[in-house]
Amino acid sequence: MKRLSRLAAVVCGAAGLVVCAAATAADTMSITLPQDKVQFKPGPGAQVAQTQCVICHTAEYVYMQPPLTRAQWEGEVNKMRKVFGAPLPEDQVKTVVDYLMTQNGKS
Numbered sequence: 109m110k111r112l113s114r115l116a117a118v119v120c121g122a123a124g125l126v127v128c129a130a131a132t133a134a135d136t137m138s139i140t141l142p143q144d145k146v147q148f149k150p151g152p153g154a155q156v157a158q159t160q161c162v163i164c165h166t167a168e169y170v171y172m173q174p175p176l177t178r179a180q181w182e183g184e185v186n187k188m189r190k191v192f193g194a195p196l197p198e199d200q201v202k203t204v205v206d207y208l209m210t211q212n213g214k215s
């Protein structure tokens with residue numbers, strides 16, 4: 109295993125990853141991914157959100173907001189489109205906003 113760990117050290121060194129240093133020492137590597145909030149929960153419109161809203165960030169951005177009104181979610185979605193360049197087609201805005209209201213909306 110000595111050779112393998114030296115190889116890992118070289119590979120990791122090239123990648124410059126801190127995580128690798130610890131993994132090399134232990135000769136194993138385990139990565140824990142966040143379980144929740146990365147993906148949108150199932151529901152009508154979830155597919156559109158999952159396709160259009162995790163291009164740049166995780167679904168967590170939606171779930172970590174305080175509950176927003178419909179107008180506020182519309183504002184958010186349009187900001188994503190107009191300011192940040194999200195490729196969401198105009199005719200899917202309502203679908204996504206409806207979905208966001210079921211996930212984190214208030215009236």
Ligand code: HEC
Pocket residue numbers: 157160161162163164165169170173184185187188192193194195196204208
């Ligand atoms: C083109 C890239 C891109 C896409 C696609 C995108 N976003 Fe964002 N989003 C951003 C950026 C950039 C930020 C700001 C990140 C930061 O401030 O750290 C952001 C932040 C957010 C926030 C946090 C509040 C805020 O205004 O900063 C929410 C909520 C959000 N996005 C929702 C969505 C939803 C819903 C969709 C799908 C319709 C979406 N995003 C698609 C780029 C994108």
